[in-house]
Amino acid sequence: MLDYFDYLKPTIGSFALYTYEHRIPKIVADVIANNQISAEIETRLVELKNALTIRVSSQLPTSGNPYWHPFLEEYDGEELQSVPFLLGEIYWYKLLYEVVSQEVSDPFQQIKESDLKGNMDFVSDCLSRDWSLNDLIYLCVEGNSADLSQMNGSAHGKSLSYILDHSNLLVDELNRVSKVEVLCDNAGIELFTDLMLVANLLDSGLVEKVVLHLKAQPIFVSDATRKDFNFLMKQLTNTMLGRSFENWIEQGKVELQTSTFWHAPTFFREVPSEVLQPNPETILISKGDANYRRFFEDRAFPPSSTFDVPLAYRAVYAFRTLKSELQTGLDPERTAELNTAFGKSWMTDGTHAVIQKLS
Ligand SMILES: O=P(O)(O)OC[C@H]1O[C@](O)(CO)[C@@H](O)[C@@H]1O
Secondary structure, eight states: OGGGSOBOOOOTTOHHHHIIIIIHHHHHHHHHHHSOOOHHHHHHHHHTTOGGGOBOOTTSOOTTOGGGHHHHHHHTTOBGGGSOHHHHHHHHHHHHHHHHTTTOSOTTHHHHHHHHHHTHHHHHHHHTSOOOHHHHHHHHHHHTTOOTTSTTOOOTTSOOEEEEEOHHHHHHHHTTOSEEEEEOOBSTHHHHHHHHHHHHHHHTTSOSEEEEEEESSOOTTTBOBHHHHHHHHHHTTTSHHHHHHHHHHHHTSEEEEEEGGGGSSOOGGGOOTTTOOOOTTEEEEEEHHHHHHHHHTTBOOOTTOOOOOOOOSSEEEEEEEOOSSOOOSOOHHHHHHHHHHHTTGGGTSSOEEEEEEOO
16 A cells, blocks of 8 residues: 555655755756746746745646646645655646746757757667567667756666566567557657657557657656657658658557646546546556656655556556666565665666566
């Protein structure tokens, strides 16, 4: 039972505190450096650097997004340091978005686009190779290292150590379904690797349809929006991959969905049927760290813990490089080995990964 465990919060020595004290000021500085904004907006952005002193306000403009209401009711007036970390982070990104949105539609657009442009050699190299399905699964997880919210920016291509690897199970289960849904994570290189995997699934006839879930608004710096998808497609003009996706979208074999649920402070137990429609003919692939945190509610439990993921898909798989202090389903002996070798850093430094069957 998840409820049995406390939420992760920015306590001394925690990754949450490091995020609020170091990562967030860096994100603000990057947004200022990469956007043409007025002095007034810049001043308001600088105020957001002191994230821990910010208080939740139920007056936050929610632009008609109903998924904000339970959070605002519950935490109105509280400082971010006493709010569960994931929800507090989402609140902070919303404040950032509200501040800049009068002048800029996506504060991270420039950062995301220049990262992709700077990595087009990697894209060309990937497009020129033959890939097995298994290798594409690994590529797709490695794509999740390309997270621009981390201090070191895009880091795809570094080799990952897999602490759980259920990829063979996934390949086996892919033979038994007709549809795959992907909860996409980062734009640019990660989204490109997602498309590479999806293309293999459709080209091989393994599945008939794929739904890609994108963000309706910018969040967590590099999370992929519809606009980011279009930008990637533009870079893929005149490639086989680009043409295939144009056709599949036209034929309805690839569907792009966005929902405001993904940038509201919500957990998966609240996901409504207008956002996800689980069914036993479909596999859900959840990309990235933030989605993993949303499944397990950012709570402090031992890494050997297991919890039900109450979504009635044929199966749910997480493709994730670890960037936060939670993990499930790990053998206690393996956990002890990792702690001995790396201290706590294996959980947050993006060097370890899982391909994990969650249900
Ligand atoms: O792009 P990903 O893999 O979801 O990672 C972003 C997430 O990781 C973190 O950087 C650390 O948890 C968060 O700030 C955010 O949840």
